[in-house]
Amino acid sequence: MMTLLEKLTQPNYVKHIHSLNNREVIEYLSEDNSISEDEVCQILSNFLQYNTVYDLDLTDCTPDFKIISIENAASSASLYIKSGINNYLLVCNPFSTSQISFYQTKYGSQYDLSVHICPTDLFDEILENYIKSYSTLTLNESLITDISQNSTVENISLDSIHDENNEIIKIVNSIIFDSLKQKASDIHVEIRDEDLFVFYRIDGSLINVMNLRGRTYTEQVISRIKILANLDISENRIPQDGRIKLSINNKLIDFRVSIMPSIYGEDAVLRVLDGQRLSKNRQKVTLGDLNFPQLILDVFKKMLVKKNGMILITGPTGSGKTTTLYAMIDEIRTGLDKIITIEDPIEYALDGVLQIPVNEKKGLTFAKGLRSILRHDPDVIMVGEIRDNETAQIAVQAALTGHLVFTTVHANNVFNVLSRFRYMDVDKFGLVSALNCIVSQGLIKLLCSNCKVIDKDYIKNDITKIEQKFNTTIDLSNIRKAVGCSNCFNTGYQKRTPINEVLVIDDVIRTHLINQDDFQTLKKYALQHDKWIPNTIQLFNLLNRGLIDLKQFMSYID
Numbered sequence: 001m002m003t004l005l006e007k008l009t010q011p012n013y014v015k016h017i018h019s020l021n022n023r024e025v026i027e028y029l030s031e032d033n034s035i036s037e038d039e040v041c042q043i044l045s046n047f048l049q050y051n052t053v054y055d056l057d058l059t060d061c062t063p064d065f066k067i068i069s070i071e072n073a074a075s076s077a078s079l080y081i082k083s084g085i086n087n088y089l090l091v092c093n094p095f096s097t098s099q100i101s102f103y104q105t106k107y108g109s110q111y112d113l114s115v116h117i118c119p120t121d122l123f124d125e126i127l128e129n130y131i132k133s134y135s136t137l138t139l140n141e142s143l144i145t146d147i148s149q150n151s152t153v154e155n156i157s158l159d160s161i162h163d164e165n166n167e168i169i170k171i172v173n174s175i176i177f178d179s180l181k182q183k184a185s186d187i188h189v190e191i192r193d194e195d196l197f198v199f200y201r202i203d204g205s206l207i208n209v210m211n212l213r214g215r216t217y218t219e220q221v222i223s224r225i226k227i228l229a230n231l232d233i234s235e236n237r238i239p240q241d242g243r244i245k246l247s248i249n250n251k252l253i254d255f256r257v258s259i260m261p262s263i264y265g266e267d268a269v270l271r272v273l274d275g276q277r278l279s280k281n282r283q284k285v286t287l288g289d290l291n292f293p294q295l296i297l298d299v300f301k302k303m304l305v306k307k308n309g310m311i312l313i314t315g316p317t318g319s320g321k322t323t324t325l326y327a328m329i330d331e332i333r334t335g336l337d338k339i340i341t342i343e344d345p346i347e348y349a350l351d352g353v354l355q356i357p358v359n360e361k362k363g364l365t366f367a368k369g370l371r372s373i374l375r376h377d378p379d380v381i382m383v384g385e386i387r388d389n390e391t392a393q394i395a396v397q398a399a400l401t402g403h404l405v406f407t408t409v410h411a412n413n414v415f416n417v418l419s420r421f422r423y424m425d426v427d428k429f430g431l432v433s434a435l436n437c438i439v440s441q442g443l444i445k446l447l448c449s450n451c452k453v454i455d456k457d458y459i460k461n462d463i464t465k466i467e468q469k470f471n472t473t474i475d476l477s478n479i480r481k482a483v484g485c486s487n488c489f490n491t492g493y494q495k496r497t498p499i500n501e502v503l504v505i506d507d508v509i510r511t512h513l514i515n516q517d518d519f520q521t522l523k524k525y526a527l528q529h530d531k532w533i534p535n536t537i538q539l540f541n542l543l544n545r546g547l548i549d550l551k552q553f554m555s556y557i558d
């Protein structure tokens with residue numbers, strides 16, 4: 001049997017270690033070699049020429065959370081600590097060379113940074129003790145009142161986080177601040193048993209970025225979020241929703257907050273609404289920015305010159321439907337037409353567009369807002385989402401009476417839209433007459449270009465079946481699969497791209513739809529007459545270029 005030291009000279013073994021996340025490495029090596037985690041640290045220390053945590057007198061040290069923030073320390077399993085003029089980097093994964101060299105080049109020349117390997121359990125214990133001793137204040141009732149009264153718009157920056165004395169405020173501010181740095185779309189704060197788990201949704205995947213142990217944190221962190229969102233902190237048995245407006249590095253950012261009771265307490269989700277993303281100071285999103293294939297762009301441009309009718313986008317939540325609608329509106333915005341939207345929530349501010357937010361509490365629903373909009377003499381209307389019969393009927397009427405209507409509805413694909421409307425009990429004739437085109441949109445995960453590898457695990461038989469079904473060939477030599485590295489938070493994926501299917505409605509298709517002919521007849525006609533662009537065109541293109549893996553590909557193939 002090989003020793004750990006011998007295994008460390010095997011490229012495959014090292015490669016496997018690199019695929020583990022920072023918190024798993026030492027535990028894995030300990031179990032795989034039947035030696036203790038302390039022994040693993042010693043062997044790695046000799047092999048890699050680093051020190052271990054046992055070489056340090058921790059009682060003399062203080063953490064520098066300005067260099068590695070509390071939640072970054074927790075998620076990356078690394079800690080920057082100081083003792084006098086000495087600087088130490090504590091790491092649970094000494095193989096994470098990018099991380100180590102980052103701090104060495106950034107601070108090493110100046111401070112002579114020494115690296116110390118630490119078992120993960122001990123690391124968590126050290127971090128927890130530092131976090132506890134780092135703060136002198138505890139959150140109490142009087143402080144809560146003070147904060148809520150003084151909170152107009154708080155400014156959060158690295159300095160303000162560092163100077164903040166209240167530990168809970170510091171943690172919440174760090175969670176929010178880092179979410180923007182990492183370009184997260186949502187922040188999930190979950191409580192399980194006594195512990196607090198923080199996740200960021202980045203490119204569609206939930207990434208665990210921070211865990212805090214103990215009830216002291218869990219309840220106070222949720223309370224702090226509720227205070228910021230002006231919610232009732234004494235109420236913890238019913239769902240609540242609100243908004244937070246914060247100035248972050250002097251830029252105003254909105255968050256939509258949802259609080260949900262759970263068996264352990266409450267969960268919070270913060271959706272980041274970056275209002276300046278599309279405002280005049282920033283680059284606006286155009287159809288050209290969204291990576292649509294030329295075939296689809298051509299269809300969009302033809303549809304957007306029409307003066308009436310309905311353009312319907314369908315797809316799951318978070319698939320970028322609104323962004324596509326905004327880009328379409330941008331395309332037709334000349335200043336000569338009155339464009340009015342009703343949305344829940346307004347995701348971006350659009351120049352020259354009257355945007356109305358839905359406010360269910362005050363009785364401003366989609367349906368009510370839409371009725372008012374029609375009295376406001378619009379040319380183009382965007383309805384954020386059709387969820388009920390009333391909104392659907394008014395939107396159809398608007399499209400039939402000389403308005404161009406953009407809207408979205410939840411459905412799996414373009415052909416399922418009709419049954420979705422049937423379910424809402426919408427008049428079929430009106431709807432089918434109003435429709436100009438249906439677009440389905442999904443976002444597919446792209447493989448991380450840094451760590452993807454050639455995939456040889458595919459089943460030849462499955463591939464042949466797909467090739468036969470779609471009458472195409474798949475370039476087997478280009479199939480890649482996900483691995484995971486520090487660049488992609490160990491998910492193996494990075495960024496997403498839209499996958500679309502478009503059905504243009506002409507009179508023949510209208511007749512098919514009204515007669516409820518079977519979809520095969522409809523698809524055959526639509527394909528022959530260039531009225532249907534199936535999403536398989538994009539899917540095969542991405543697969544053959546090694547940009548998506550078979551798993552993602554198959555999830556879109558019926």
Ligand SMILES: [Zn+2]
Pocket residue numbers: 448449450451452483484485486487488489490492493
């Ligand atoms: Zn990667």
